[in-house]
Amino acid sequence: MDHTNIAPEQRPQHNGAPPAPARRAHRYERPKVAVDTVLFVVDGGRLKTYLVQLKSGPLRGKWAFPGGLVRVGEMLDDAARRQLLSTTGLECAYLEQLFTFGDPSRDPRAHVVSVAYMALISDPARVAVPSHKYAAGGWYEVPGQLPPLAYDHALIADYALSRLKAKLAYTNIAAFVLPKSFTFKELEDLYAAILGRSLDRRNFRRRIAAMGLLKKLPVKRYGPHRPAGLYSFRKQTLQVVQML
Amino acid sequence: MDHTNIAPEQRPQHNGAPPAPARRAHRYERPKVAVDTVLFVVDGGRLKTYLVQLKSGPLRGKWAFPGGLVRVGEMLDDAARRQLLSTTGLECAYLEQLFTFGDPSRDPRAHVVSVAYMALISDPARVAVPSHKYAAGGWYEVPGQLPPLAYDHALIADYALSRLKAKLAYTNIAAFVLPKSFTFKELEDLYAAILGRSLDRRNFRRRIAAMGLLKKLPVKRYGPHRPAGLYSFRKQTLQVVQML
DNA sequence: ATCCGGATGTGTCAACTTGACACAAAGGGT
DNA sequence: ACCCTTTGTGTCAAGTTGACACATCCGGAT
Structure with missing residues (x-):
C-alpha cells in the first residue's frame, strides 16, 4: 500500500494523548479510504503471497501488500483490481473483501482506513512485473517468515490466511x-x-x-x-x- | 446514517457510463468514510432493530440504521459507538464489524464508503431517546416488514442477521x-x-x-x-x- | 516378456454426533 | 389434596468422522 498524494496538513495528531476527540482538524478533513490486497498463489505445493517494498516515506524499506487509495466514483472491488494490475500486472481470478482496518495510527502519515481484500490467481502466468512505484516486489511463502511489514499488514496477513483456510472447508x-x-x-x-x-x-x-x-x-x-x-x-x- | 457536511461538488458522476476511470474530480477529492450500525435487541421473545427516519436530503422520509461519518483520528469502533450513543442514547454491550459497502451510487449525494457494524445491547434500559437529528426513531421486528430503507441498508440488514445467526452456533x-x-x-x-x-x-x-x-x-x-x-x-x- | 517401483484408487469399522421422541418432577394456585 | 403448567431428563437409530492397508496401473528397466 502506498498512500501517495497525502497532504501534509492532514496528518492526525498522535501525540500519545488518550482517544482525543480529534476535532481540531479542519471541518472538511476526513479519513481516506484505501484497499490492500493479499494475493495468494500456490506454486510447487507452497502457498505464497506477493509483497512490494516501499520506496519512500517514513516506512521506506518496509514491505506491504499491493494497495492504494480508492478514487471517487470507484467501486472498492475495482480499486483492488486496479491496484493489483498496476502493481503486479496480474488479473485475479477471485477477489473477496476481508475486513476494514481503521486505526488512525496504522499509517504514520495520515488517517487511512484500509479495506483489506484477498485475491487468488490460477497459477499460470504469474509473471509479476515489478512496478516502478516500488523498490522491489516478490513472492513470499506463507505461513513463514515474511519480511518486515509496514502498517498493520501483519494483521491483514493473518486474517487473510485464516479466511482462506476456512473457506476451503465449505466452498x-x-x-x-x-x-x-x-x-x-x-x-x-x-x-x-x-x-x-x-x-x-x-x-x-x-x-x-x-x-x-x-x-x-x-x-x-x-x-x-x-x-x-x-x-x-x-x-x-x-x-x-x-x-x- | 446521515452524511452531513458533504460538499455538493463532491458528488460522483453517475451518468450511466460504464465503470469510468472517475478521475475528472479534483486531485484531492476522495470518498468519505462512514459507519452504520445494526443494533439488535431481543424484547419479549422478538428480535428487533433500531431505525431512524431521515429528516432531509434526497432520501428524506426513508429509514436507516444509526450511523455517520468517521472523524479524522477516530477508530472505526469508536465512531460506531459515538453515533449509536448520540442517536439512541444507548451504549452497546457488543460491537462487531460486518462488512464495508463502497458502491459509489449507494448514497446519491456523494461517494461514501460505509463500514457496517452489528451491535447488541442487553435489554434493560432500552429507552432510546430519539435524536433531534432525525424525524423519528423506533424498534422494528426482524425478520419482518421494515419501513423503506435508505442507501443499501436492506443489504446491511440481511448481512447483520445472517452473521448474528451464524455466531449463535459457535460463540x-x-x-x-x-x-x-x-x-x-x-x-x-x-x-x-x-x-x-x-x-x-x-x-x-x-x-x-x-x-x-x-x-x-x-x-x-x-x-x-x-x-x-x-x-x-x-x-x-x-x-x-x-x-x- | 517379465519384473519392479512408485503413485493412484478404494472399503471397513469403531467412536462420535445429530435429530427425533415422552414422561416424571416441582412448585403455586385453587 | 388435587390440578395446572413449566422444568428437567435419557434412549435409540441414522449419519458422520477419523483411523487404517492393500490392490491396481503404468512406465521403465532387465
Missing part, C-alpha cells in the same frame, strides 16, 4: 487457484499446502465427493506411474455448500 | 443480549427468536452444555410453576468454541 474456492483440470492429488496437495498439514487421502476424497462440486473428466493424465483421473469444478463461480 | 454471543443470569428457557427462546424457528429443548440443552460456556448458579427462579435453574455465561467477553 469451491480451490477452483480459483487450480487450472481447469487437475488430479485429486493436486487438489489434496493444495489443501495441504494451505492448511499447513497433511490429509488422509481416502477421507479427503470422501469429503470432497460429499461436497459434490467436482466433475470427473473422461481423460487421464499419464506419467511414469499409474495414470491419474482428471477432474474439474462444475462451476467456476464461488459455490457454498450448506452445512448447518 | 457465547448470546451473553450480550441476556441479563447476567437467566434460565435455560430464556436462552432457548432467545435462540429461537433469532433463528426464527423453534428448537428441541433436550437437544438444545445438550448442545449448549457441550459448548461449556455456561455456569450453573446455585439459585433458582421461583414462579407459579416448577422453579427454573439459573445460569450465567462463564465469560462476558466473546468466546469462540473450536469446531473443525
Whole structure:
C-alpha cells in the first residue's frame, strides 16, 4: 500500500494523548479510504503471497501488500483490481473483501482506513512485473517468515490466511487457484499446502465427493506411474455448500 | 446514517457510463468514510432493530440504521459507538464489524464508503431517546416488514442477521443480549427468536452444555410453576468454541 | 516378456454426533 | 389434596468422522 498524494496538513495528531476527540482538524478533513490486497498463489505445493517494498516515506524499506487509495466514483472491488494490475500486472481470478482496518495510527502519515481484500490467481502466468512505484516486489511463502511489514499488514496477513483456510472447508474456492483440470492429488496437495498439514487421502476424497462440486473428466493424465483421473469444478463461480 | 457536511461538488458522476476511470474530480477529492450500525435487541421473545427516519436530503422520509461519518483520528469502533450513543442514547454491550459497502451510487449525494457494524445491547434500559437529528426513531421486528430503507441498508440488514445467526452456533454471543443470569428457557427462546424457528429443548440443552460456556448458579427462579435453574455465561467477553 | 517401483484408487469399522421422541418432577394456585 | 403448567431428563437409530492397508496401473528397466 502506498498512500501517495497525502497532504501534509492532514496528518492526525498522535501525540500519545488518550482517544482525543480529534476535532481540531479542519471541518472538511476526513479519513481516506484505501484497499490492500493479499494475493495468494500456490506454486510447487507452497502457498505464497506477493509483497512490494516501499520506496519512500517514513516506512521506506518496509514491505506491504499491493494497495492504494480508492478514487471517487470507484467501486472498492475495482480499486483492488486496479491496484493489483498496476502493481503486479496480474488479473485475479477471485477477489473477496476481508475486513476494514481503521486505526488512525496504522499509517504514520495520515488517517487511512484500509479495506483489506484477498485475491487468488490460477497459477499460470504469474509473471509479476515489478512496478516502478516500488523498490522491489516478490513472492513470499506463507505461513513463514515474511519480511518486515509496514502498517498493520501483519494483521491483514493473518486474517487473510485464516479466511482462506476456512473457506476451503465449505466452498469451491480451490477452483480459483487450480487450472481447469487437475488430479485429486493436486487438489489434496493444495489443501495441504494451505492448511499447513497433511490429509488422509481416502477421507479427503470422501469429503470432497460429499461436497459434490467436482466433475470427473473422461481423460487421464499419464506419467511414469499409474495414470491419474482428471477432474474439474462444475462451476467456476464461488459455490457454498450448506452445512448447518 | 446521515452524511452531513458533504460538499455538493463532491458528488460522483453517475451518468450511466460504464465503470469510468472517475478521475475528472479534483486531485484531492476522495470518498468519505462512514459507519452504520445494526443494533439488535431481543424484547419479549422478538428480535428487533433500531431505525431512524431521515429528516432531509434526497432520501428524506426513508429509514436507516444509526450511523455517520468517521472523524479524522477516530477508530472505526469508536465512531460506531459515538453515533449509536448520540442517536439512541444507548451504549452497546457488543460491537462487531460486518462488512464495508463502497458502491459509489449507494448514497446519491456523494461517494461514501460505509463500514457496517452489528451491535447488541442487553435489554434493560432500552429507552432510546430519539435524536433531534432525525424525524423519528423506533424498534422494528426482524425478520419482518421494515419501513423503506435508505442507501443499501436492506443489504446491511440481511448481512447483520445472517452473521448474528451464524455466531449463535459457535460463540457465547448470546451473553450480550441476556441479563447476567437467566434460565435455560430464556436462552432457548432467545435462540429461537433469532433463528426464527423453534428448537428441541433436550437437544438444545445438550448442545449448549457441550459448548461449556455456561455456569450453573446455585439459585433458582421461583414462579407459579416448577422453579427454573439459573445460569450465567462463564465469560462476558466473546468466546469462540473450536469446531473443525 | 517379465519384473519392479512408485503413485493412484478404494472399503471397513469403531467412536462420535445429530435429530427425533415422552414422561416424571416441582412448585403455586385453587 | 388435587390440578395446572413449566422444568428437567435419557434412549435409540441414522449419519458422520477419523483411523487404517492393500490392490491396481503404468512406465521403465532387465
